[in-house]
Amino acid sequence: MGFYKAARDDARVKVVGASEDHKPTADELRAAGTVALTHDNYRRMLEEVDCDAVAVGDYFARRGEIVIAALEAGKHVIADKPICTSLGELDRIGKLCKEKSRQLSALLDLRDSGALRTMRRLIGEGLIGEVHTANFTAQHPLFLGKRAAWYFEEGKHGGTLNDIGIHATDLIPWMTGRAIKRVVAGRAWNARVPQFPHFQDAGQLMLELDNGGGALGDVSYLAPDGIAYSAPQYWRVTCHGSDGVLEGNYGARQVYLATRADKAVRTIEAEADDAMGRLNEFLAAVNRSSAPGSLGTAEVLTASRAALTIQQCADRGAYAADL
Secondary structure, X not given: OHHHHHHHHOOOOOOOOOEOOOHHHHHHHHHHOOOXXXXXXXXXXXXXXXXXXXXXXXXXXXXXXXXXXXXXXXXEEEXXXXXXXOHHHHHHHHHHHHHHOOOEEEOOHHXXXXXXXXXXXXXXXXXXXXXXXXXXXXXOEOOOOOOOHHHHOOOOOOOHHHHOHHHHHHHHHHHHXXXXXXXXXXXXXXXXXXXXXXXXXXXXXXXXXXXXXXXXXXXXXXXXXXXXXXXOOXXXXXXXXXXXXXXXXXXOOEEXXXXXXXXXXXXXXXXXXXXXXXXXXXXXXXXXXXXXXOXXXXXXXXXXXXXXXXXXXXXXXXXXXXX
């Protein structure tokens, strides 16, 4: 909904169609007046509406199908994350992007956080030297009873490590300058919703970076609903380097830095959040005018492959998968 509103309100964009084939949802949207629906079938919309790009926000296990159909129709695509739930779908998406010369993006909005952008800048300036470890917690509220019901319907979610972990597999290389080389371990399990035994509300992962360093993360749905996304553990990221340590979290207005030369931790003001970052970078990619470090097709495909590999390792009980 946030992206729909941003596109609708942007002078560079004209929203020419919207499809929702789940009738209860369509009725709700029409009653609220929030979306001007034109179709109840996305394939018919692709056939009937002349457009340059398609934005996708269906349930996770259906997104790959819609992304593939849009690319086959010659459209640029931006999707909510994750863009798909299988490596086979991802292979097809990557092939189509190349064959059709179309751009693919995703709503990986950690890149828009002022605190995390500040951390990236400070690491790029060499203040903590070469990054050797990146540790993060990304505890989410579950909002059981309020969150979309399909989350808990078997076969529609596709796994918490892919759902939330894709943010990390995009963030870590972008922030640290270190590529993810290998999935060391991934584990996901049902912790506190036994009525939905197939749903993984807890997930943890371990990664190897291309310089021999590592990343550890928790991407569980265990945060208390009452505090929602305000907990300091929500995307708290700590990077240790050869010359210091740096920490910040999504939504914070400051980051914390200590270098070898420091006797106390420094507090550094975070730059402003970039609320339009995902739309701006997508339009720049479509117009072939992307700035260095922007999110583009290659970055989305790479982050997606890493997240799906972590999920696959957890589901199969297999470890140490090279990327």
